[in-house]
Amino acid sequence: MSIKPAFLLTLVLTGMSFAPLEAQASQIPDHPNQLRLPPLRPIVPPRLTRLELEKGARLLVIESDELPLVDGSLIFRGGKREEAPKQAGLAELMADVLREGGSQHTPGPRLDRWLDSHAATLDIRVEQELLRIDFSCVASDIETVLEAIGELLMIPAYPQDELEKSRRRLLTGLVRRNEDVGQLAGRLLDRVCYGEDSRVARRPTLESVSALTREDLINFHHSILGADRLVVGATGAVDPALFAARISLILNRLPVLGPARPHEIEVFRRPSRTRIYLHDRPNLSQTEIRLAAPGTRRVHRDYVPLYLWSYVVGAGGTSNRMMIRLRTELGLIYRGEMYFAPLWDRAGRMLGSCSTGNSTVGEVVRSLIEILEGASKPIPPEEFEAVRERLQNSLVFEIDSPKEVLERALEMELHGNPSDFWEQRDAALHTVTRDEVAAAVGRYLDTDRLVFLVVGPADELQVQLEALGEVIRLPAAPVEASD
Amino acid sequence: MTSTSQLQQPCLATIVSMGLCALLVSSIEASAQVQDSEGMPLDARVIEHTLDNGWRFLLLPHGAAPTISFETYVSTGSADDPEVLSGLSHHVKNLLFKGSARIGTRNWEAEEGALLAVDEAYSLLQEALEAGTDQEISSARLSLSGARQRANQWVISEEFSRVLEDAGGGPTLNAYTDEDSTRFVVSLPSNQLLTWCWMESERFRAPVFREFYVERDALLEDRRARVETDSLGLLAERLRAAAFADHPLGNSTVGTQESILRLDRPSAEEFFRTRFGARNLTSAIVGSFDPVRLIPVLDTYFGSVPAGPKTLPERAPLLDQQSEQRVQVSTDGPPVISIAWRIPPRAHPDSAAIEIAVRLLGYARSSRLEKRLIREKALVSELVLSPAWGSNRRDSLAMIRAVPNLGVDITVVEAAIYEEIHRLERDGPDEKELAGVKRVATADHIRSLRDNASIAAGLTAALVETGDWRNFLSTGRQLAAVSEKDVRRALRTWFIPERRTVAILVPVEEEE
Structure with missing residues (x-):
């Protein structure tokens, strides 16, 4: 290994703060939570x-x-x-x-x-x-x-x-x-x-x-x-x-068209009791499961509470409740997610997805409902703060390249949103409380009125699902023909 | 404006003749000596640091944002799986997120005993399955289930992943297995550098393969999703198996159902001890940090990771393919054809020429197969080309996959593909065409240098696969050096029927 003098000079001049790193070079603590980490150098977003x-x-x-x-x-x-x-x-x-x-x-x-x-x-x-x-x-x-x-x-x-x-x-x-x-x-x-x-x-x-x-x-x-x-x-x-x-x-040389004519806003039709729609694909060895509930717009007071809740329940990575229950504890799925997906122009949905072997579909659907029932209650403080910290720590990756900063700004411009939307979100993430999250979830999530969509061998699945909601078989022929 | 368009042919010709294009490329290529914001070429900033146990580190301070990308490349992949245990390296990759005696457990002493009891109960069940009565089998199952429950009470599920996700690594935390390698990646805010050192050294120092059998069940779901219910996944698996006949390079990375069900904890631990030692590891750290100050930390944290055995078990010799192989897979849907040619490892001198040849055929919109098959003859709706699919250290596959348009016979598509390859081999690319493709290839490479994670991946792979990380940064120059003769020779040598495997998805009603 050789280090050129000019290079050393550059390093000294850039003056990054590594005192804690050096201090800790001699011994390894027993757990990463005992590491003494420096604060993150503030990021200067590109102009x-x-x-x-x-x-x-x-x-x-x-x-x-x-x-x-x-x-x-x-x-x-x-x-x-x-x-x-x-x-x-x-x-x-x-x-x-x-x-x-x-x-x-x-x-x-x-x-x-x-x-x-x-x-x-x-x-x-x-x-x-x-x-x-x-x-x-x-x-x-x-x-x-x-x-x-x-x-x-x-x-x-x-x-x-x-x-x-x-x-x-x-x-x-x-x-x-x-x-x-x-x-x-x-x-x-x-x-x-x-x-x-x-x-x-x-x-x-x-x-x-x-x-x-x-x-x-x-x-x-x-x-x-x-x-x-x-x-x-x-x-x-x-x-x-x-x-x-x-x-x-x-x-x-481009025309001025005037404002686009307003569009009808689609409404999520929440059923009066949980419905499980079943689409027959008899030859599959694994069943595809989808789940939906009404959600919110992005520019809305409930956006940040539901965003944080999503990471507790089933967004990103493997240490959320859904992955721990269904993959780590039960071994029933390999990947899956469940989160509120807000939209700019209309209310989004809470969406869930995963797949499992045909014989365990009933068990997975039941577990998903149980996870959502559990997640309707206030999140324990330790779990809540860990997820808040996780989201705050990963914010830097949303603005660490000019392209990402530009894409975010374009989104604001296209949808006519406040230009400080992201700053407001970051501030709200800092202050949102457990009670606010629980209250927001209560406004959207009714675990007796969910919509499931299941694609797999219908005859085998029907019996597993009947106890969990109203099972409705989708007509195979018309759907296939136009799909 | 349009009347003076530079897009008009004469004007374009003028640009070319003026050598302006060449000038632009050289401006790109000058930056391929790519400099960072402090004006120093990237390759002068990379520091190689090897520990006594053999773990190699490549350190590159890069970029203005306070973030760091990490990649650890393990020189072990599915081609190293023991013969009856395909899927083992993929499984071990997942188990390396399960923690250690210090992370992922409430009480290691109690858990350790409980895990041994699980192993014992598992082997009793295997004995019962082989020679026991139904009652013995069901009783063994019950014992195993009880032992697992007792072990699980000590587990803090997903603590290993949670630490990295909470540190800000959630969006990027991942790992991959292919034929030759197992790679662990994450990007973190730069103040979490020590967190990575702690976690990555712990992962390889003494991991605990807890929750082993439930994770194995999840693997079956992965196999169902990627192969059994995905016709293209199944086609790819069959194609590899046929192209490499009985050689482990043809192994299914995710493993077959039978072999997944054979995986047990002692085999996985033995595999880890043999193949995941520090000697077999290469890490790259790219981003905002001070390498000089980091090196003593690396020595402290990673120095105690076991080196692993000095010599690894001999790999099975790979025999040359002797003749074209063909496989058919039935599908409920429309037909698809995949054609693959056995090509040499990345370190082979023909590799750059093979990449350029494949790019001349596909990739860009004006390349030959795209132009002829999609645009002119409207034979196919979709083309996917890969210059090196799979292993980079041993023979690999150059692959073309095509989806015929409705009503077009697959044999017509296959013949048209061979015709284009033959034409390119016979006549060679014309000068402008070749220059354009090389320029696109170079530009693609340079674009990848904007991203710390891509650089980390490129550096580790180049070091392991070619012996020198500089080969990643000089990719542009290698591609630029390819001549028309090189392209023709590469096609003549490697894209021949004897090195070819053809796999076809055949609609059920068309089968005999």
Whole structure:
């Protein structure tokens, strides 16, 4: 081992506080809780520049010159939720053909060759509430990449042959999608919670995808990609003012669409008594189990109490109550989780998931109910404080890279939330009490009115589940046909 | 704006001819001598420190955030599992979260006796199962269950994981097993450095495999989830087994059901003593810390971890594959094809050329298989390529998996894949194509250097698998050195029918 003098100098200058480390180098205590740890050096989050651009667009930039690369995103509010009910799959197909087909000036294959030869990437993906164009490139290519994105937005090609190829891929994916039992269970859970016809539960079908036309895609493109719905973010070797000027070139030619029309807010239909929906998959050796109860929005006083409760009960890692009971003590599951999943625009749900051998499904469902009954009571002080400490200790990982800080800020911007949301959350995490957690849980969790969704060999499962709630067999044929 | 688009072909050509692209790449590659914020190249900052017991540490102060990523690479994996105990190394990996005589127990003296009683009851049950009457079996089961309950009363469940999770490691705490390695990872706030030293040294000094049999039951659930109910998982398992015939490299990492049920605590302890000694361990610590001050701490905490035996049991010799292997797995769903070629270990001089060859075929959108099979001919809906799937220290597999579009025959897809490989081998990549792929590969590598955990993984793997951690930081240069001739030679040598295994998911109704 050799240490160069210049290196030593650097270390001295950076002056990290390690006195406790040295003091403890000579002996090992009997337990890690006897270690004397220094306080964490405060993290200095990277500086975020926020600019309001013309036509209502917003730009968020974090400069960092670590590498000569730029990562960026153009995010439009409005995605799958804007589809008409009969056009499920439209947003997904539009995004795919837009990317594959390229623009009228630069067809997709040529764009791909250019990007690949410049070590750049450009992806378009669509979610429920947004469509996002993500790119990554060498800093000096930024102008060309933004130019390509501008072309895609303003003079898209949507060639018929690319539409047919994309359609074919999407249809193949639809036929394959029930192969993944976990995903199937997730889709079925959405249906039983919100109703088959709800926007949340709606999925593309063979019929809806087959009926989509090029004109549908083009109309949809122009109906959701407006300047006033755009939020742009970038990190890396990028100058905010120069970047803003280039984005303005795109904005100049994008329409202003006005606010999106309000959407119906889906309501979780809590049953009058616990229901266990059963979807028959006779050949499985393991049953997939899902669980749901009503939850809350993120910007809500109950968010932090339920967040902390989730880590006691079943979020993250293996030392929560669910994993200790079902894996460590009973050996019935390998992985699983149970937590409140809040949403920005509407109330989320409490969600649980795991899988177990077919003969132990009844035992697992019963245990889950028992865990939730136990977790409806106040959390013992020691457990409560340990989880609070755990969450506080891991906060640094939410802001230890410019990209993470940018993503959090983009979320605030897109959903119109207070920009100090995260600071408020951290403060609330510091002060939230056991009683507040117990009270919040009481408002959402009724262990006699849960929704379970189970995918496995129905005949074998029915008898195990009957004592635990009202068992409802989902009709296999219609679900399979449209799924 | 569009009228002057640089995306137009002539303009692009101009850029290329001006050598501007090359300039940009060299700017990326200059930073691949990657410097940190203090301006010192990364490879000059890595400190290698080896303890007397053989445990190797790589220390790299890096990044501005007050966090540290840790990885411990154990040079033992599922290819080392004893013949009838596949899944053992995977199981031991999980057991190394169960604590020690100092953590995870309320009273070690009492627990130790109770654990011995569990072992005894377990072997009595095995005897009864082999030669006992029904009554003897059921009585042995009862005894085992009682012994387990008595042992469990002393256990503080998941205390080991809880300490690391409470320290802030919850989002990253994990461990992995593959054919050659078992890896333990976590990232912690930098003030928790001593917590990691305490926990990681304790894990390997004298772990206690408590809750052994219940953890074994959980393994069966893992196998059901990853293999039995996942057709792609089953396809992968069958493909490996066929590609490596009877060699342990073809072992199922998660283990077969029969072998999982054969695992017992004494075998696991023996396996641990033999294969998880300090001589077999390499750790990387990457992030915000002072290595000079850390070294005495490492000596104190890790120095007393047993070294393990000087020589390990001989590994079974790996024979060359002689002919193409084909396997079929039936499925309720649509067909899928996986094709794998036996390729040499990572340290082999052809490795960089193989990676570039696979990237020319797949990976990027304009690469050959993507372009031909997905975009031009619309034969497949999904392509997955892996340049080295599995072991990096012994023969590995280069793999292509394709999902045919509805109505496309799988034989057509298979033939089209071979045709593209043949064309690339015969004509070689053109200059621009090769330059582009190398640039993307280099950029991917550089992007991975932004993350402490990726660097820790890269450094440990390069040291163990190639003998020098510098090979991780110089990945970009190795890839950039690959020539058109290298690519053709790699394809001609390794991507031949005799080294090939083809596994197909066949819909039930199509089977004969």
